């Protein structure tokens with residue numbers, strides 16, 4: 001698992017070490033230079049004579065970059081450091097000059113900006129050391145100008161574009177972000193202004209949340225964490241599950257298991273007009289290893305489900321997790337406006353009953369509360385307060401509607417600009433765990449947040465969300481009681497489902513388009529690969 005800490009926690013961890021004279025900057029800058037050398041060697045062959053431009057800001061981030069530049073100059077690379085602020089890291093500059101590096105005082109002669117941009121565009125490597133964890137807001141003054149101008153000039157790179165893959169060839173410089181790409185929201189992943197998209201981010205001590213969270217996560221390139229000896233003890237601000245975490249916690253059945261110990265998923269999804277969502281959700285739940293899948297929606301849809309998946313049963317009975325809402329019309333706004341016009345095929349009533357059972361509020365149900373996945377039309381069926389073992393799975397549009405229905409003045413672009421903040425707000429307002437779907441999936445539960453970037457862009461296709469709901473339903477059913485008892489566990493399971501779903505999409509058709517049903521069919525193979533490696 002990757003754990004990310006906020007800037008203030010990293011600073012607090014640095015303080016005692018700095019007070020004790022531990023050479024943190026030497027450690028950081030030496031490791032940074034080592035990674036730059038390795039990358040330049042891999043791309044260019046000989047490193048001697050390779051051209052490096054170092055963008056250095058006023059603080060210690062600039063210090064790291066200048067000291068790394070000094071190491072590179074000492075190895076025979078041609079290093080030019082560009083100082084954007086009158087205040088600069090004095091020992092860093094001195095080290096660089098001693099090693100034979102050249103310094104351009106852009107702050108003293110802003111007119112040389114175009115020459116700087118030209119040199120940067122022709123460089124083999126570009127180090128972005130403008131600001132690190134001391135950044136406040138969008139890049140200002142010359143730092144902003146230089147990033148805007150270089151982004152415009154460097155082939156195929158705009159300030160806000162998705163980071164190119166490390167295999168990107170051509171003449172463009174290899175961009176290495178020092179600690180973080182300068183100008184991102186270090187704690188929240190915001191991109192409030194120009195940011196130079198990096199090919200690699202070398203981050204010190206621990207990942208920062210902004211490296212994992214969208215939208216900034218798209219600008220980091222490969223993230224390399226350098227251990228400089230910091231001890232971070234408190235809870236991380238954001239986490240990212242890795243395959244090994246999911247493999248370790250996957251409930252592999254033993255000889256004593258039967259379908260009820262493995263978990264029964266109850267599904268209310270689809271309508272007679274749109275039965276596909278029900279087929280996808282139930283198929284995914286079956287494929288993800290549910291002990292049993294009960295389709296509890298309308299009869300007409302049930303026939304389509306049974307035709308596709310004869311393993312599914314439609315009779316009432318014990319359920320260990322509910323999946324309510326995929327392919328059911330009506331979201332939060334429709335429900336708020338009292339629009340329940342019958343086009344839902346009676347699914348709203350069935351969904352409400354499922355959610356009431358899951359909340360433990362249905363008279364006469366044995367077994368107590370169980371987890372629930374609440375998707376699409378199910379989101380409009382929620383009560384004012386939900387338990388944390390309900391996992392809401394909106395995309396940005398649905399989350400916006402949910403928030404607006406609860407009095408927040410927010411629009412979709414706001415949610416897209418700050419997904420963690422708004423998923424967190426929805427968690428606060430509803431009490432439920434919130435999984436916000438997107439290129440990077442953000443999950444917020446009580447005291448925990450996850451950011452999962454496991455799937456290809458191809459996964460943005462109709463039906464993919466229905467498959468995720470089914471996979472998550474099966475995973476929640478397998479750990480039903482535990483999820484109800486441990487408030488933060490639903491978020492971990494939801495993040496794990498996002499990982500399995502994303503990796504199954506890669507597996508379904510590596511590098512190419514994927515269809516939702518193919519993703520569902522790839523799920524068992526992905527699970528086998530995961531648990532086979534543990």
Ligand SMILES: NC(=O)C1=CN([C@@H]2O[C@H](COP(=O)(O)OP(=O)(O)OC[C@H]3O[C@@H](n4cnc5c(N)ncnc54)[C@H](O)[C@@H]3O)[C@@H](O)[C@H]2O)[C@@H](O)CC1
Nearest residue numbers: 024025058059060061131132133134135136138139140179
């Ligand atoms: N404390 C230490 O000794 C260590 C610090 N490290 C490095 O130091 C960095 C943090 O250093 P600092 O605390 O000096 O802060 P930064 O270097 O991140 O930035 C602070 C400086 O940038 C300017 N600035 C802030 N926001 C700006 C904006 N939006 N536009 C333009 N300029 C802006 C400020 O005027 C300030 O002078 C880390 O990210 C890391 O790279 C590492 O070397 C590890 C050890």
Ligand SMILES: [K+]
Nearest residue numbers: 128131178182
């Ligand atoms: K930086």
